[in-house]
Amino acid sequence: MAETENPLAIEAVVIPAVLGVIGVVGVIGNGLVILVIARSKDMRTVTNVYVVNMAVTDFAYLVFSVPPAAIVFAASEWPLGEAMCKGMHYLGRVTLQASCLTLTAMSIDRFCAIVLPFKTVNFRRTRVAIIISACIWISSFLISIPVALRFKTFIVPNAVGTQTLCRETWQSQEAQKSYFIYLFVITYLVPVFISAVCGSLIVRQLIRSSRMPRCNLDRHERKMRRVTAMVLGVTALFALLWLPNHAINLWRVMNPLVPGIIQVYRVKMAFTCLAFTNSALNPFVYTFFGENFKLGLRRLFPRCCKRTMGASPQSSTRKSSLSHRKLSAQLSNKSVHCHRRGSLDGAGRRDFVVEIREESPSPMSVTERAPPSVTGTLDQTNILTDLCSCHGILNVICKKEKPLSSTV
Structure with a gap:
């Protein structure tokens, strides 16, 4: 009812x-x-x-x-x-x-x-x-x-x-x-x-x-x-x-x-x-x-949020700092050279060239190099991310020349 x-x-x-x-x-x-x-x-x-x-x-x-x-x-x-x-x-x-x-x-x-x-x-x-x-x-x-x-x-x-x-x-x-x-x-x-x-x-x-x-x-x-x-x-x-x-x-x-x-x-x-x-x-x-x-x-x-979202920001910062130190030791014998090509491509853009070169150590810097256990081969993109400061370089170039391409 x-x-x-x-x-x-x-x-x-x-x-x-x-x-x-x-x-x-x-x-x-x-x-x-x-x-x-x-x-x-x-x-x-x-x-x-x-x-x-x-x-x-x-x-x-x-x-x-x-x-x-x-x-x-x-x-x-x-x-x-x-x-x-x-x-x-x-x-x-x-x-x-x-x-x-x-x-x-x-x-x-x-x-x-x-x-x-x-x-x-x-x-x-x-x-x-x-x-x-x-x-x-x-x-x-x-x-x-x-x-x-x-x-x-x-x-x-x-x-x-x-x-x-x-x-x-x-x-x-x-x-x-x-x-x-x-x-x-x-x-x-x-x-x-x-x-x-x-x-x-x-x-x-x-x-x-x-x-x-x-x-x-x-x-x-x-x-x-x-x-x-x-x-x-x-x-x-x-x-x-x-x-x-x-x-x-x-x-x-x-x-x-x-x-x-x-x-x-x-x-x-x-x-x-x-x-x-x-x-x-x-x-x-x-x-x-x-x-x-x-x-x-x-x-x-x-x-x-410690358990549900992972480690705290402080621990993440410490891990990042340690990774950066290790990367610096690994790249002690490498150098990055950034420059622009003189000629323009078909689209009217000027290429931005980044070169990674092996540097031969001088006699005075042998003791300052990283130990063999740390040295290794890294991907070029990782090297560029932490060593080249590409973001700042591109910003400087883009202010003068907006059509821009890049070559690694």
Whole structure:
């Protein structure tokens, strides 16, 4: 009998519990991201400004959107009054809009850093990123004003009496369709399209650079690739988890004559949970692809992160120092000569030549050489990474001559 009166009795318990877990995990995760970047001066970069803004939007979205959704799923009505109806939905839409704009800004920033590094070097500054983030919030508050005007509470009859609903009111069906299409375009289609275009150009540039013979810049290149992978991962996660929710909303609006059956409502519940999961999973993407986030977590929680994330930064520094000493001993009889060729190649570039030469020891330096047990043959790329200071040399040359290739 109870099942006949309330066919969604199980969902009224399960869905709020799932939303509660998503909300708690997302709030804690995004809060840690904000705290780690705020307390680490070496992480205050242009990209991390957008990462912080993204974490703030996800944090606020979960705070303002998860509780109302859990209440509605549990009680099947809105018990908080009209002021909360307008305010909570308005702030939820503001944070969603800010999240989409921040995602777009992150993708454009990565495009500028990878594809147009010289042309945008003056534009990619922390101050500019902060100003853009502020503009994102201002525009989000203005764009979302119709939500506060349209949401109202009204009482409708049901099988056992009446219930209070918090819904958007529309003058006509065409106005509702137009608004949902507009919402889909500005909160999904445009951000995903711009991010996809930027991502494809970034991947093409990375493939091209990986095929070019050049001085080995392992650390710098690996960091650039990991940051780019982080931004692309956040974009792919957003596109994947929000598409089902937008699709079912558009389907329901475009087919108003289709009866609201229980199965469709259950599917809507599941897709809503997927959309909220996006904001909770972003911190895991930052941590997985960002080495600096792992180091920041170690600093905040040294005891908890010691076992789960490996050795402490101090021990890593000691190992690096020992490796550098050993490498210096191994390379005591080698020298690196860097110079440019006089002629240009077919593409109009001047080759940057790096030569590794064996130096015959002088009689005075025989006693200073490394012992035979340490001496060995190393890969040329490793020699260049630690001995040549190639990064500085390339920077000096690129300031004078941007078309540049390298030969080892």
